[in-house]
Amino acid sequence: MKKALCLLILSALTFSIAFAQAPYGNDVFRPEIKSVEFYKVDKQAAAFPVINLNSEEKVVLGFDDLSGGSRNFYYTIEHCDANWNSSHLSPAEYLQTFMDDRLFNYTYSSGTFQKYTHYELTLPNQNIAPKISGNYILKVYEDSDLNKMILTRKLYVLNSRVGVGGTIASSNNVSARRTNQKLNFTVDYGGLNVQNPNRDIRVLVMQNARPETGKMNNVPTYIRGTQLVYNDVNINDFAGGNEFRHFDTRSLKVNSERIGRIYRDTANTVMLLGDPNRNLPNYTLLYDNDGKYYVINQDGRDSRTDADYAHVYFNVGTNKSEAEGTPYIIGQFNDYNIDANSRMQFDSRGRFYTNLLLKQGVYDFMYVWVNNATKQPDYTALEGNYFETENEYQLLVYVRPAGARWEELVGYSLLRTVRP
Template sequence: MRKHLCLFVLLLVTIKGFAQAPYDNNVYNTSIKSVEFYNSKKQGSFPVINLGSDEKVLLAFDDLRGGSRNYYYTIEHCDTRWNSSNLSTAEYLQSFTDDRLYTYTYSSGTIQKYTHYELKLPNNNIAPKLAGNYILKVYEDGDQSKMVLTRRLYVLGKKVTIAATTGPSPGTETRQTNQKVNFTVDYTGLQVQNPSNDIRAFLMQNARTQTGILNTQPTYVRGTQLLYNDVTINDFPGRNEFRLFDTRTLKLNSQHIARIIKDTANNVVLLTDPVRDSPNYILTYDNDGKFFVLNQDGTDPRIDADYAHIYFSFAANKSESEGSVYIVGQFNDYKLDEHSKLTRGENGKYNINLFLKQGVYDYEYVWYDNKTKRANDITFEGSHFETENDYQLLIYYRPPTARWDELVGFGELNTVKK
C-alpha cells in the first residue's frame, strides 16, 4: 500500500519522546522566556525564507537574569528528518561559522526586569548557501556545550510548484472528526530519476512538527506531476480551536480572566477550563496555537510588556493515578515535561502556574495515559472536521550525487480561507 512512511503524532508519543532532541525547537535555560521566531514580514509567521532574497527571520527572546550575556549563534544544515547533514560549514555558510549576538535592550518600567535580545538572519556574518532545513543555535561564551536555545529554520530554493486542497475525511468513521489534505507537486526542470527516492513531502498542521506526516512516495506519477491523494494518507484529526487568554492589559479583566492581583509581582487568575470533548463543534476565535507579545498599556511590548504569574485551573475528569495532564502551545513548543505538567488540588481540579509575558496566548490540554503510555490531546479537547486550521507543506529534493536535501517547495493553506 502507498502509505506515508512516518507519522510523528503528539497523540502517539511515548514517555521517551518527552526528552529534548538537539535538532528541535528547545529552550535549555529556564531564565530564557518568550522566544519568538518568524519571517520578519509578519509577526508569528512560519520561519521560512527564500534563498538569495532580502527576506529575513527574526529571533527574539528575553533573559530574566538581566544584565548582558556573551551569546553566540550559528546555523547548521539538516536533512529532511532533522538529522545533521554532516556537511562542512564551508559547504553551507557563505561567511563566518558563528557570530556574537550584539542586539539587546533592557526592560523599562516593568516589575520583572529582563534583557530583550533580537537577531535577524541572514546577515553579513551568517548566511546560508544552500536551501534546506537549518537549526539555529544560540549558546553562551562561544561554547556550544552551553546551549541556550535552538530554533528550526527553513530556507527555500523554489524549484517545484504545489497545488493543494483540504476537506473532510473520506472515511465513514472519521468524516465528522478529521480533515484530509490532497496535493500535487510538479517538478518540471528537476532531474528526478526515482520520485520515491528523490522527493519527500512533509505536511504539518498549524506548524506542529510533532503531528507532521512525511510522505515518501506519491500515489500516482503523471508526467512530471506527483499526486498525493490516496484515501489512506494525510488524514489529520481536525482537533478543536485552541483555548485563549488575553493579558494585553493588566489594568482590567479581559478575555478568560477571573481576576488580576498586583503586589510585588503580577498575578492573573484565569477562569476554570472545562473538558471540551462534546461531539458538537462550537466556533471560537483562535490563533492556531500561536502567541503574540503585546502590551496595550505601553509603547513597545518588546521591552515594556511585563511578566505575570498565570494561574490555570482545569476541571479534568481524570485521576492522577490514571495519568498526567499537560498544557501546551507554541509558547512552550508543545513540550510535555515537568514545566508543563499540572498538579491536582484538593478540590479535584488540575492547576499550574506559568510565568508569561503580556500578550495573547493559545493553549490546549494533553492527557498522558499511564496504562497505554501514550499522550492524547483529543481526550480533553475533542476533534471536529469544521475546525479552522493552517497546513504547511514542505517539498524536499536530493539532487543526483548530492549529500544533502534541499527545500524546493513550500505551500501554506487554510481549511476555511480558500
C-alpha cells in the same frame, strides 16, 4: 573491574553518539530564557519562519534572559535533512559568510516588576547567511561554547523550483468523517532534474506548524507526467482537533476575556477562569490563532522591553481522577512540550491546576491528557475532535540533488481549512 569499566565507557560512548545524532528541534535549554519568538519579518508576528534563498526576506529571533545583565551569546546555523538530522556538511558548503557570530543586540527591560534583558537577532545578515536551500537549525549558545547551548530554532530556506497545490476534504474513512481532515495534493517537479522522483523527492505535511503532527510522504500514490500525486486513502489523514483556547494579558490594568482577577504587588498574578472539558458531541465555533502567541503590551511603547511578566494560574475540570492520568498545557509559547514544566497538579476540588510565568500578550493553548497506564498523549480527550475545526497545513517539498549529500527545500505551500 576492568570489564565493568569497559562496559561503563562503552555505554557512555553509545549514549553520547545517540545524543549527538538526535534530531534537532525548537528547544530551550535554560530555565531563565523566556518568551522566544522566531518569525518572518514583514509578516505578522509568529508567521512561519520560511524565507527564499538569496532574497531580501529575513527572520527575527527575540528572547528574554531573566537572569539580568548581559551575557556572551553567540549564534550559528547548521544545515539539516528533512528529518532535522545534521547533514554533516562542512560550514563552507552551506554558509557564504562566517561560521558564527556574537549576538550584540540586547536591551534592558524598563518599568517592569520582572527585570530581564531582551536579545534580538535578524537573519540572514552580513555575518551569517546560507548558501544552499534546506532546513537550518539556528543555535544560540554562551561563551562561544556549543556545549553551553541556550536555545535552538528551526529555519526553512526555500529555493522554489516545484509547484505545490492541494485540497482539504473530509476523511475517506467513514468512521472518521466527522473528526478528520484529509489532504490531497500534487507536486509538479518539471523544473527539476530528477533521476528517480520516487526516491529523490519527499514531502512533509504539518498541521499548524507543529512538528509532532508531521507526516512524511516518501513515495507518491502515482506519477502523472511530471506530477507526483498524493491522494491515497490511507495517507495525510489528520485529526481536526478543536480550536485553541486563549487568554489576553495585553493589559494588566483591566480584566479581559477569560481573566477572573489580576493582582499587582511585588509581582503580577493573573487568575484565569476555570476551563471546562470540551470533549463534547458537537463543534462550537471559536476564533483562535492556530496555537500561536504574541507578545503585546498595549499600555506601553515597546512590548519587547516594557511588557511585564505575570504568574498566570490555569485550572481545568476533567471528569478524571489523578489515578487515571495527568493533563499538560501546551502551545507555541512552550514549543508544545509535554514535560515537567507543562504538567498540572491535582487539587482538593477535583480540578487540575498550574501556574506559568508568561510575558504580557495574547496566548493560544490547549490541554493534553496523558494516561498513567499508556504514558501516551491524547490530544482530544479534553478538547474534542471535529472536522469543522479551522487549521493551517504546511507542505514542504524536499529533493536530494543528483550526487549531493544533502537535501534541499524546493517547494512550500500553506493550506487553510475554510471556517464554518
